[in-house]
Amino acid sequence: MKTKLIGLGKLMRFDKPVGTFLLLWPTLTAFLILMQGSPSIDLIIIFSIGTFFMRSAGCVINDYFDKDFDGKVSRTNERPLVTGEVTPKEALFLFFILISLSALLVTMTNILTIFMAMIGLLIAIFYPLTKRFFKVPQLFLGVAFSWGILMVSAAELNFISLSSIIMFSACFFWILAYDTAYAMSDRVDDLSIGLNSSAITFGNRSQMMIIIFHLLSLLFWTYLAYRENLHLVFYLGISLCTILIYHQYTLIKGADREECLKAFKKNNWIGLTILISAFISTNL
Numbered sequence: 071m072k073t074k075l076i077g078l079g080k081l082m083r084f085d086k087p088v089g090t091f092l093l094l095w096p097t098l099t100a101f102l103i104l105m106q107g108s109p110s111i112d113l114i115i116i117f118s119i120g121t122f123f124m125r126s127a128g129c130v131i132n133d134y135f136d137k138d139f140d141g142k143v144s145r146t147n148e149r150p151l152v153t154g155e156v157t158p159k160e161a162l163f164l165f166f167i168l169i170s171l172s173a174l175l176v177t178m179t180n181i182l183t184i185f186m187a188m189i190g191l192l193i194a195i196f197y198p199l200t201k202r203f204f205k206v207p208q209l210f211l212g213v214a215f216s217w218g219i220l221m222v223s224a225a226e227l228n229f230i231s232l233s234s235i236i237m238f239s240a241c242f243f244w245i246l247a248y249d250t251a252y253a254m255s256d257r258v259d260d261l262s263i264g265l266n267s268s269a270i271t272f273g274n275r276s277q278m279m280i281i282i283f284h285l286l287s288l289l290f291w292t293y294l295a296y297r298e299n300l301h302l303v304f305y306l307g308i309s310l311c312t313i314l315i316y317h318q319y320t321l322i323k324g325a326d327r328e329e330c331l332k333a334f335k336k337n338n339w340i341g342l343t344i345l346i347s348a349f350i351s352t353n354l
Contacts, residue, residue, distance in 0.1 A: 077155030078164060081133060082126035088335050090125045092248070093215055095341030096241045097121055099348045100222040103298060104233060107352030113179070113225050120175045121218065127168035128194050128214070134161045135198040143259040182224040190217040201265045208249045208268040216241040233298060240290035247283035248337040250276055251322055254330040277322050284315045291344065300351045307347025311340050 083089060097117055101109035133140065133151050137158065140146035150156040156164075169191065176187045193214045200207035216238045223234035246268070253260070253269035254276055260267050272279045288308055295304045314336065321333040 073155060074160075077150040077153075078160070081130050081150045081156055081161060081164065082168075083129045088338050089129070090122055091338050092245075092341055093125050093218065094118060094121045095338075095345045096216070096237070096244075097218040097222060099341075099345045100219040100234060100237055101226070102345075102348045102352045103237065103294070103300070104223055104226055104231065107349075110226060113222075116175050116178055117218065117222065117225070120172050123168050123172045123175070124190075124194065127165055127172065128197075130161055130165045130168065131195055132198040134158060134165065136201075139263050139265065142263050143256070145256065145259065179225045180228055182228055183221055186217070186221045186224050190214070190221065193217060201260075201267065203266070205266050205271045206268045207266055208246050208253065211249055212242040212245040215245045233294060236290055236294045236297065240287045240294065243283045243287040243290065244337070244340065247280045247287065248334050250280050250283070251318065251330050251337075252334040254322060254325060255327045255334070257325075258327075277319065277325070280322060281315070281319060284318075288312065288315075295351075300348075301354045302351075303354065304347045304351040307343050307351075310343055310347075314340050314343065 079085070098114070101114055101117070133149055136146070137149075137151040140149050141152045146152070151158065151161055172187070172191075176184050193210065197207065197210045197214050200210045204210070219234055219238045219241060220230055223229065223231045250268040250272065253267035256267065257269045260270060268279070269276050288311060291308055291311075292305070294300075295308070318333040318336055321329040321336075
């Protein structure tokens with residue numbers, strides 16, 4: 071029983087919380103900016119718990135679809151579905167439990183948010199399959215991981231605001247940047263098993279594209295700050311992010327697998343910097 075629970079926990083990435091944070095920081099930032107520092111606490115709780123459930127569900131369904139590939143890759147050959155700690159049926163059952171819990175949470179919002187959640191679920195399920203036929207599957211991940219921002223607008227305002235679309239765009243390009251760095255660490259393995267990724271498609275231009283995506287993200291954040299008349303603190307936060315991005319570049323420029331993985335994980339600090347900047351600037 072203990073082994074089974076540990077396996078289920080690994081399947082949900084309990085041991086790797088960075089992905090949850092990468093989803094959570096932009097969502098909380100959207101609450102602060104859209105509601106000018108006075109978001110609904112009950113909605114923040116709903117979305118925070120929902121973020122954990124949906125990220126976990128995404129990991130489970132991803133591993134379910136990739137179980138035949140994961141055994142051929144050194145980084146993933148110890149995942150629970152490969153080792154047999156968890157069976158495919160158990161993984162699907164866990165996925166439906168997580169989706170059901172998420173659905174229960176979203177019923178506490180409004181019709182528009184429920185509709186947006188249904189679309190988001192389809193995107194989350196479809197994304198793992200795109201690696202098989204689409205040259206840049208990170209585009210779909212960008213939409214999936216940014217979707218929560220639009221849902222915040224739906225829940226708080228009952229419509230999709232222009233500011234939420236700008237934040238969605240900023241987050242979208244940020245995700246393209248950090249997941250391309252992640253894909254660089256998997257490039258050799260993905261080539262060997264015939265999967266697609268932005269790192270394979272961009273090839274030697276991957277580092278350049280990562281920087282371009284990061285800069286586009288910061289450009290959208292800057293435009294949002296201007297449009298929402300945010301405090302100077304937010305601009306300082308954006309400036310700090312440029313330093314963090316440069317540090318990431320020093321890690322990825324050699325295309326070393328471990329260094330690229332480090333660069334990916336350090337995006338947690340970019341998301342947190344934007345969140346803290348939003349919190350301070352909307353409360354001054």
